[in-house]
Amino acid sequence: MYPLLRFNKQQILENTQTVVRAAAEKNIGVTGITKCTGGNYEIAETLLAGGVTALGDSRVQNLVTLADLDCPKWLIRMPMLSEVEETVLYATLSLNSELKTVQALDTAAARHHRKHEVLVMVDLGDLREGYFSEESFCADMAEMLKLKNIDIRGIGANLSCTGAIVPTVETYERFDDFQTLLKKRFGLDCAITSGGASSTYFMVEDGTIPSCINNLRIGELILIGNDTSNNMRYENLHDDNFILDVEIIEIKDKPSMPIGKIGCDAYGCTPVFEDRGIRKRAICALGKQDTTMEDLTPLDANLEIIASSSDHLIVDITECSRDYQIGDIVSFRCNYVSALHASTSEYIYKSAF
Structure with missing residues (x-):
């Protein structure tokens, strides 16, 4: 039946292995992003076989499809208040930047007798999601840390999307500042510092990625072999998947x-x-x-x-x-x-x- 979208599992596996291996050399884990595939189960399995440490998607509906896969699952778009129940049921971790939403997640998690992990997003200048003000970041973080069913795992940042800001070493100085602030104010060490997506991977390749990053959320680079934000084609990755x-x-x-x-x-x-x-x-x-x-x-x-x-x-x-x-x-x-x-x-x- 047509139209038919065909995907090359073997080449996606090879891309995953290549990216995961390079990132691991810099002590960085990779969360494989499935949103491009609509949460396709076979591709999700392929990403896990290639070594990603977690799966991430922007839609709860796709995480429902992947529910029986034994791995951490991230909701990478901030949850709507109307979907906090589904979020705590189907996502191990969610990205957040609103205290009200995190409080709602805490209440939902309590109803289901479970813990929910949160990555607090900070804005490094791309002006999409995340705390821009350090003062409001600390004020909300103080309240989040009181919640009994929420586990603050660290911080995350997004670049190269709405503002098309290209990652640089200087950009990530602010990311490091937020981590230092957490340690100084709250004694909190970040288990996860998710510094970006496919557009940051070139810093892995050229050796400039800062040590304050230990996770990247990668979809396009693995699935397509390209980094559109930086207009980069990676010759060691398949682009006809x-x-x-x-x-x-x-x-x-x-x-x-x-x-x-x-x-x-x-x-x-x-x-x-x-x-x-x-x-x-x-x-x-x-x-x-x-x-x-x-x-x-x-x-x-x-x-x-x-x-x-x-x-x-x-x-x-x-x-x-x-x-x-x-x-x-x-x-x-x-x-x-x-x-x-x-x-x-x-x-x-x-x-x-």
Whole structure:
């Protein structure tokens, strides 16, 4: 059945082993992030086989899917108040930066007669989640440490997302300051200091990663072999782990230029076309509802993506050496974004290869 997203388990395993081994040489553990895969069970197993110390996901629903895997599980997006019950049931640890939420987690954990681990997030300048003020950090930490069902495991930080801040040694001086502050004010040694994600890994490779970091939360680098934030392609990692197969449902010779007055498309954008005369065009059963077309790379180098709508992908096959027919399959390599969307589309089948 199609569309079909295929993932290469062996290559993902090799990527995991490579990243985990390099990080271990710097005394850093790796939390394998499954959110790109929609919490795919087989891929989660592969990450564990490759040596990650925990699994992490941004959605509680995905952690429910992985519930019977015997490993620590992290909720890496701060819990909503409406999901604290599910969080304490299915996540070993959650990332937090609001006292009210941590207090709600404590109450939920008490109801279920268990402890819940918390990593308190600090903001190093990317301006997404985390405490920016040391004063408010200490005030809330004093209250969190009173909670009987919460175990403060350490601190975490995020970079290269909303603010696109590239990690540097100087950036992490502030991370070290927060750790020193915890020790000085509360006598608390951080068991976990999670300093970032795939965008920090280059500091492992070049030997500049500070000793104040002992954990990285890595998804894209392992799954795709790239670090988009730093525009880095790692030659020792596989980057063709996700292949999207789609079926052709129409082939026609048509003008390359639409006929009539051009307005906005279904997404409110005004498309631009080049008049290249009559071209052989194929329509594939895939649309923007499934994934992001601009993030797909055809495996047939002579095939060109022309346009897409909610449910249709139009490609130019004029220059292709293969004589495509109705029902034939066209394959695309996915980057992180297209793999993320395809993995979470209920209309796309998934399979290992």
